[in-house]
Amino acid sequence: MKVGIIGVGTVGASVANILRDNKDIITARAGCEIEPAIGVVNNLNKKRDVTIELTDDLEKVLNDDSIDVIVELMGGIERPYEIIKKALANGKAVVTANKALLAYHRYELQDLAGDTPFEYEASVAGGIPIINALRDGLTANNILSIRGIMNGTCNYMLTKMINEGIDYDTILKEAQELGYAEADPTFDVGGFDAAHKLLILGSIAYGIDVKPEDILIEGIQNISSEDIDFAKEFNYSIKLLTIAKKVDNEIELRVHPSLIPNHEMISKVDGVMNGVSVIGDKVGETMYYGAGAGGDATASAVIANIIDIARRGKGAPMLGFETPHGKNLKLMPKENIRTKYYLRLRVEDKAGVLAKIATILGSKNISIEKMIQKPLNRTCAHILLSTHTSTEKDVIEALKTIEEAGVVTGKTAMIRIED
């Protein structure tokens, strides 16, 4: 299957490179090779970190019969709309990450596409497969509500404001320096980017056709340190939330800063990460969390769509692979597992015991990270310790040696530490 990539910027370059670098697993999952045949750019002279062939002749790519899928990653609204129309007219499947385009033209595009595949997973919450979840995973449900944290810029800023007490202007400048916010940040901090994504989810959940102009959109520009203090005092976090909710026959669609109780799972989505909580009438709450932006994370969703298109007609293979995979992978023997360990040893509370234990652990290359000793009664104590990364075999042998050496007076407990 041949793919033409219109726009080889942040996301487009990642799409081309991942199709190259992860070719083996992608081929095994798709059941055919997916070739990034050509990329279209504005400026052929710009230096780019890609190996894909480039052109600035868009029409040639749109009219090339050997291209099966057009991936639109140029941004904008009316220009990509015209381009995608042509691609569909030429019978090409389309994949896009363009939420602005979909916020305005999703229903026209659905009509134009008809039976031709048109996919857009990356347009909402970047790498998180939330469209997949809503459109395929939760289809048995009437959706009661969706609450999303879908703008990384806002979430980064609000998290810093609440966790570190930094004020709005300072953190905006920092976000701009780190590349998390644009020179003109209005599109993000004003809630418009999040609103575009909300409208897409609103359509999938409720079938409702609404434009950004129609809904309540408020940005985070007026959040002050007093508000942050109030939130902290009453155990709330502040998030720019996108909300879609069904109340009788009316649908609420709104984007605004919100106070959320700290015990809710979605309140724990911090920094540049995105999260979407969906409540279905049968499944209850499910939540989806991950990177909402960035070249590779967004490209992950774009490529998932391309693979979907390759699988059209037969669906996903039962166990995930169209052609055998994993033949050269084998199960790691239990004793070779490497992780950190927590150990609890019951010992006599007397001199020399600790030294003996440390010596035995050391002889097996197990180094201690933290340790506390707690008296149990007049003669006994517990030694609780965590190790640096060690091998299962060494830990089991060390514990056996410790037991045989008679330094412990009860059964030793071991819990693995995963960090």
Added chain:
Amino acid sequence: MKVGIIGVGTVGASVANILRDNKDIITARAGCEIEPAIGVVNNLNKKRDVTIELTDDLEKVLNDDSIDVIVELMGGIERPYEIIKKALANGKAVVTANKALLAYHRYELQDLAGDTPFEYEASVAGGIPIINALRDGLTANNILSIRGIMNGTCNYMLTKMINEGIDYDTILKEAQELGYAEADPTFDVGGFDAAHKLLILGSIAYGIDVKPEDILIEGIQNISSEDIDFAKEFNYSIKLLTIAKKVDNEIELRVHPSLIPNHEMISKVDGVMNGVSVIGDKVGETMYYGAGAGGDATASAVIANIIDIARRGKGAPMLGFETPHGKNLKLMPKENIRTKYYLRLRVEDKAGVLAKIATILGSKNISIEKMIQKPLNRTCAHILLSTHTSTEKDVIEALKTIEEAGVVTGKTAMIRIED
């Protein structure tokens, strides 16, 4: 499309009832009616809360040419294996929630199914569409690791132990009384149920064929209060984790209690809830959270699979609906939105101001939930308050009246509260 349900117990009854109760949205999403035609049970005399026709004649259902999909929800291993073989031989699509069956026979079943749809979303983490995510949403990635909290019984018990200091035996008894644990709890607390689910995810991520006997499985039975204390002291939570991880050409598959740092998203999955964190080489970490068991939540996943089967050949419709939906839904006007509000008012610090504000709010039916007053300087103060659920229109009018009445000395801030 006609569905035969083998086993009308907790999950089977929910499948039959949801197909009836949510028929409208399911039809719009699937593009055809999905009829729960018949249910097969052991004991026809048992009282059940279903309206579906019942039989105890399994063979008749398997041989009924009008049945398109067989849904296996009886449990067990060899018996459902034989039944599903027959269903596939008769050309029927199959959906199951049976993780034990798949832990042992998933590759044979894949071979037997061939091009006939065989789906099993509900077998792992109940209502969370994790198989969907891994098999369709993250396909561009080499999976680096999967860490799952996939047994609600264990997670309920461990959460209570760590949050409330209850000991293992007491909490096990409570879980049994609440119906979260079986009379013989070994299958859950011993880690075997979680291991079955892990093997399924291990296959989708790595294509590796392994049986439960081959992997490291340790239960939560030996967690003591000293371990809980250590975890708390060093900012860990304790979870029964299922881990699949790729290290060079070896795959780690293991189930055991684990200490996880409290800052990790997955450590926040508490109580009976399930959560699965997946790290892909391109997308980074994504996390999936929701109900891992219960009739309706599990049935949500079973029915999603049935709808998938109805859509075979054409894939999911672009915006989620095969036939128009949402025609009778309309956008709620902004002013009718109802939620709670936080207000920050800058006032003169003198008697009577608070009374005036409370009176104006009261005249608009806005009642105050919490309030604090903070002096700003010698003459001014901030009143910070939250309201009970109110209407956007009333709040905006009240704020206007307050401003016009001259009780505030600066711009009033308003943030909506979502709980």
